[in-house]
Amino acid sequence: MRGEILSYDIVSGEGLISGDDLMRYRFSRADVGGAQQPLPGLRVDFMPIDDRAAQIIPLPVQERGLPASSFAPAEAPLGMWAYFVRCIRQKYFDGEGRARRLEYWSFILFAWLTMMAACLPFFFAVGLDTDSDLAVLTLLPPVLWMVFLIIPGIALASRRLHDVGLSGWLYLITFVPYVGGLFMLVVGCIPSQPHPNAYGPAPLLTQTETRS
Missing domain, CATH: 2.40.50.140 (Nucleic acid-binding proteins)
Incomplete structure (x- = not known):
């Protein structure tokens, strides 16, 4: 049977x-x-x-009409910092595959924290009432860091869309004012599809997050 x-x-x-x-x-x-x-x-x-x-x-996977990669073994879960590092080192341009909720929110959390850390010299320069040229110069690191995070952020958003069974091209909705941000907020909260889909295998389920 x-x-x-x-x-x-x-x-x-x-x-x-x-x-x-x-x-x-x-x-x-x-x-x-x-x-x-x-x-x-x-x-x-x-x-x-x-x-x-x-x-x-x-x-055989052909019966479900899915690629063989959809039935590859699920990856081992990582910590939040490890997910962030992987996004900017190993998957900087990689929009293929799937990303669980934990990976998505880990990137957002540490992108925000590292951005705040990069802005600290600017805050100190303004607080010390130094010359404006120095204050503007201290803005260069956070601006460059923000630009650096754009590509892995888009790639991760594409993988998060894949994880819930949606096309990565739907990320273009984020360019619609107000609607785009709300759309990705909802996508970021939707549990992973618990079965292989056209974009890859289901993420490994854990005891604390049954559908991450």
């Missing part, structure tokens, strides 16, 4: 399959053949035994 994985708990190794017969079957990681992770949304072939599924075999 064929069906689709509804859920899978990484910790317990137990999951649930929705069969094409409209019945649900429990399974364990040991029942799944191969090294492929039993991600939610994955189509499988299995042997029903009462209310359990055995001899589970992941079906």
Whole structure:
């Protein structure tokens, strides 16, 4: 019989399959053949035994019409600072794939904090009532830093849109006054699609954020 994985708990190794017969079957990681992770949304072939599924075999990705990269193993979760560093070092121009909520908000948080830190010399110069030329000169680092963050910020926004199943081109909505900012705020709060989509595998689920 064929069906689709509804859920899978990484910790317990137990999951649930929705069969094409409209019945649900429990399974364990040991029942799944191969090294492929039993991600939610994955189509499988299995042997029903009462209310359990055995001899589970992941079906070719062509059946779901998704690229093979959609069923690659999910990445390990990172800390907030690590996500920020990765965005500006490893994924500076990378708008492909998906970005979970934690990665998106980590970038925004540290982009804001580092911008404030870069502005401190300007605040001190103004507070000390120094000459205007020096005050203007101290604005150069934060301006350059802001320009530096534009490209990885756009790439990350594209990946965040992918994570909820939307095209990265929808980022152009942000150029619409008022509406654009609200749109990305909503997108940034939407949970990840818990199954592979056309842009990549589902992000790894954690205990504290079941759908990040």
